[in-house]
Amino acid sequence: MSLDTVRNFCIIAHIDHGKSTLADRLIQRCGGVPDREFRDQILDSMDLERERGITIKSNTVTLLYNAKDGKQYQLNLIDTPGHVDFSHEVRRSLMSCEGALILVDASQGVEAQTVANLYLAMEYDLTLLPVINKIDLPASDIERAREEIDADLGLDPYEAVCVSAKLGQGVDELLESIVEKLPPPVGSSDEKLQALIFDAQYDAYRGVVVLCRVREGTIRPGQEIRLMHTGKEYEVEEVGLLQLKRVKKTSLEAGSVGYVIANIKTIRDISIGDTITTVDQPAAEPLPGYKEAKPVVFSSVYPMSTDQYEELTKALDKLALNDPALTYEKDSSAALGFGFRCGFLGLLHLDVVQERLQREYGLSLLLSAPSVRYRITLEDGETIEIDNPSDFPDPSKIQKTEEPYIKAAIMIPERYVGVIMELCRDRRGESSTFTYLSVGRVELTSELPLAEVLFDFYDRLKTVTQGYGSFDYEMLDYRETTIVKVDILVNSEKVDALSQLVHEDKARARALHYCDRLEETIPKQQFKIAIQGAIGAKIIARATINAYRKDVTAKCYGGDISRKRKLIEKQKEGKKRMKMVGAVEIPQSAFVAVLKTDEQ
Numbered sequence: 213m214s215l216d217t218v219r220n221f222c223i224i225a226h227i228d229h230g231k232s233t234l235a236d237r238l239i240q241r242c243g244g245v246p247d248r249e250f251r252d253q254i255l256d257s258m259d260l261e262r263e264r265g266i267t268i269k270s271n272t273v274t275l276l277y278n279a280k281d282g283k284q285y286q287l288n289l290i291d292t293p294g295h296v297d298f299s300h301e302v303r304r305s306l307m308s309c310e311g312a313l314i315l316v317d318a319s320q321g322v323e324a325q326t327v328a329n330l331y332l333a334m335e336y337d338l339t340l341l342p343v344i345n346k347i348d349l350p351a352s353d354i355e356r357a358r359e360e361i362d363a364d365l366g367l368d369p370y371e372a373v374c375v376s377a378k379l380g381q382g383v384d385e386l387l388e389s390i391v392e393k394l395p396p397p398v399g400s401s402d403e404k405l406q407a408l409i410f411d412a413q414y415d416a417y418r419g420v421v422v423l424c425r426v427r428e429g430t431i432r433p434g435q436e437i438r439l440m441h442t443g444k445e446y447e448v449e450e451v452g453l454l455q456l457k458r459v460k461k462t463s464l465e466a467g468s469v470g471y472v473i474a475n476i477k478t479i480r481d482i483s484i485g486d487t488i489t490t491v492d493q494p495a496a497e498p499l500p501g502y503k504e505a506k507p508v509v510f511s512s513v514y515p516m517s518t519d520q521y522e523e524l525t526k527a528l529d530k531l532a533l534n535d536p537a538l539t540y541e542k543d544s545s546a547a548l549g550f551g552f553r554c555g556f557l558g559l560l561h562l563d564v565v566q567e568r569l570q571r572e573y574g575l576s577l578l579l580s581a582p583s584v585r586y587r588i589t590l591e592d593g594e595t596i597e598i599d600n601p602s603d604f605p606d607p608s609k610i611q612k613t614e615e616p617y618i619k620a621a622i623m624i625p626e627r628y629v630g631v632i633m634e635l636c637r638d639r640r641g642e643s644s645t646f647t648y649l650s651v652g653r654v655e656l657t658s659e660l661p662l663a664e665v666l667f668d669f670y671d672r673l674k675t676v677t678q679g680y681g682s683f684d685y686e687m688l689d690y691r692e693t694t695i696v697k698v699d700i701l702v703n704s705e706k707v708d709a710l711s712q713l714v715h716e717d718k719a720r721a722r723a724l725h726y727c728d729r730l731e732e733t734i735p736k737q738q739f740k741i742a743i744q745g746a747i748g749a750k751i752i753a754r755a756t757i758n759a760y761r762k763d764v765t766a767k768c769y770g771g772d773i774s775r776k777r778k779l780i781e782k783q784k785e786g787k788k789r790m791k792m793v794g795a796v797e798i799p800q801s802a803f804v805a806v807l808k809t810d811e812q
Contacts, residue, residue: 215467216396217283220425221341222290222305224333225315226323226682230345231292234315234377235273238289241383242275272411272423272469274453279391287390288469302329304410304484308425308469311339311394313386314365316372318344318352321653322360323623323682330365339394342372343386348379360653399466404495405429405437407464407472407488414530420476423454424488425469427499432463436491437474440498444481445491446474507555508616508662508687509562509582510599512543512709513569514551516576521550527573528552531565538565543600545709548578553600556582559666581712584662587614587690601711604697607748614690615715616662622673624681626652631676639664640715659688663715698723698752701744702730720745723753731755 223231275287290305306312312333316322333340342365344357358369373389375382411423424431431437435448450473452460464470476482487498515524532538539555556562562582569575585599589611598604620641624632629646633656636644641658648654665685673681696719700710714722723745730743738759745753768776 215399217285218288218396218467219285219311219390219394220288220290220309220397220467220469221311221313221390221394222292222302222309223313223315224292224302224306224326224329226317226320226326229315229317229320229323229326230377231315234313234343234345234375234383235289237375237377237380237383238287238387239273239275241380241387242277242287272454274455274459274469277387277391280388281391285391287387290469303332306333306336306338307408307485308410309336309338310397311341311390313390314340314342314361314367316342316344316357316361318346318354318357318374319349320680321353321357322364327364327621328684328686340367341389341393342367342369344372344374345377347374348376348381397467399426399428401430401465403428403466404493405431405435405488405490406495406499407431408499409439409482409484409486409488411484412482413471415473418449418473420482421458422472422474422476422482422488423470424464424472426464426466428466428495429490430463430465431472431488437472437488438491438494439482440487440489440495441483442481442486444476446476449473449475506687507537507539507557508584509556509558509666510553510585511556511562511582512545512548512551512553512580512600513540513566514545514548514578514580514709516578518549520575523573524552524569524575524577527569527575528554530573531568535565537561545580548709555599559670580709582666583713584616584666586616586695586713588612589614598713601697601713602708604713607696612692613695615693615695617659617688617691618662618665618685619688620658620660620665620683620685622656622658622681622683624654624656624677626654628677628681629654629656632656632673632681635669635672635676636660639669640717660685661691661693661715662687696747698726699746700726700730701742701746702734703741704744719747720752727753727755731757 223234225231272288272290275289277285277287279285288309290308292302292305314326314330314333316326330340342361344354344361346352347354354374358372361367361372362369371393373382373386375386377383405426406428407424407426409422409424413421413423415421431448431451433448433450436445437448438445450460451462451464451470452458453464453468453470458471461470464472472488487495489495513524513528515521528538528540532540537557538561540552542550543553544550554562554565556565559582562579566577566579569577583599583601585597587595587597588605589595590605590609591611592609593611596603596605620636622632622636626648633644636656636658639660641660641664644656644658646654646656670683673683694716695713696716698712698714698719700707700723710726712722727743727745734741734743734757736757736759740759741757743755743757744751768779
């Protein structure tokens with residue numbers, strides 16, 4: 213197929229603006245799947261994506277479209293996530309495309325992640341085509357959406373194609389616009405091979421299936437290929453296109469997006485963003501532009517049952533192949549045994565990884581409280597970075613502590629400005645500024661500590677704005693702060709899995725929350741149990757679980773009060789001896805209750 217009839221493009225937008233539904237209509241219109249096999253959100257392969265109505269993994273499909281000019285075009289569509297936590301998936305997709313559809317909801321207008329993804333697309337010099345979706349809704353306002361496309365995105369509002377992905381209205385016009393306005397790929401099949409790995413899948417029978425975009429040259433079965441970053445060499449077994457299922461081809465030429473199977477057995481042998489070239493005629497240098505995703509949220513993952521540790525190891529290995537942003541290393545806890553310290557891109561990413569491990573691999577897991585990476589300068593001038601409370605140095609040796617800050621862009625209707633400013637102030641926000649985007653719509657920019665956004669900021673934002681607020685952020689820098697390590701003691705024994713690093717001002721509130729939760733979930737013993745929150749030797753919070761108590765005075769029907777007192781004192785002595793030798797076993801449900809709900 214000629215390069216002139218190939219179009220590589222992706223759909224990018226804010227979460228819940230109808231990307232997956234529009235992809236469904238494009239696939240149906242091009243006959244990509246028979247009607248009897250069709251189901252909604254067909255590119256969302258995970259049950260989790262379909263249940264939550266979000267795209268987590270980028271998915272690729274090749275469609276054949278017969279245009280009005282009489283030619284047949286090959287459309288390589290990549291459906292991308294919309295949530296801020298999965299922007300690395302969007303970045304990888306953009307590197308494989310020449311154009312992007314910027315999708316805007318006609319009822320909600322331009323939102324924070326739409327703007328963020330637009331800047332990403334401009335970074336890779338893509339041709340942008342605005343699309344206004346959901347024009348069938350009673351609340352849709354197409355003219356306001358055009359104004360926002362002009363003012364917020366700087367794109368031509370009259371180029372925007374109006375569609376209803378749900379009803380299929382305007383899809384034919386959109387396909388013609390894709391063919392006319394998005395550029396074909398450039399490259400030559402006769403040059404030395406350069407193919408960008410932008411994703412990978414694990415097949416239990418075939419090993420690693422590499423998804424790549426061929427920039428230059430041709431890749432075909434039987435070739436000896438080399439991965440330029442790792443230096444590993446393999447023989448190509450099979451190549452082909454992704455048309456919801458793998459369709460075998462004789463070769464992939466410059467401009468194509470497809471898959472390569474090359475007997476790659478171990479998932480550690482490839483890295484997303486690597487460049488494939490041939491062994492006999494290698495390219496001079498790898499393809500530029502790929503940035504590794506940097507985890508910003510850290511949490512320890514432990515199996516509920518210690519005999520599932522090996523299964524957890526294998527599951528993380530396989531999951532990390534499809535999700536290169538997930539990082540992990542071995543960790544251990546006196547209370548919970550062996551596990552892994554994992555790095556995530558945000559709270560939704562953490563939640564999704566936990567769900568996938570439980571569903572796809574049948575594991576029962578326990579996660580420690582999420583934390584960020586702090587930078588600590590010691591008295592001797594050495595600078596260390598820590599994300600695990602167990603690595604926190606002696607406070608007397610610390611010269612200064614710094615924490616990561618983010619620049620948050622919050623888009624809200626004007627009437628919610630007051631409550632959002634209050635929310636930002638409560639989370640130690642600084643330098644809040646307003647920009648009026650259009651009538652009744654405001655963008656609030658605030659600099660916030662990342663640790664304050666971790667727990668329930670997004671939920672609180674959605675609650676106080678009744679679902680109308682949208683949120684995007686970018687990392688700024690590290691700023692000096694005062695961090696303390698809060699330990700939780702149960703019966704005077706430190707529980708290392710519940711230790712956490714928090715800002716000094718929030719330490720007591722967090723410790724009280726933990727103590728109250730443990731008091732509710734730890735069962736009573738024969739002796740009184742003290743649950744305490746402490747900073748070093750200083751106790752800052754306490755809750756007490758009272759003992760089971762037998763009524764030892766039941767048989768005393770009269771006589772002097774001293775008889776009853778003597779029996780009670782004797783019982784008290786026995787309970788004191790019991791407390792000295794008794795150990796409190798903390799049930800798994802107590803850890804889950806403490807770590808899953810974090811009220812402040």
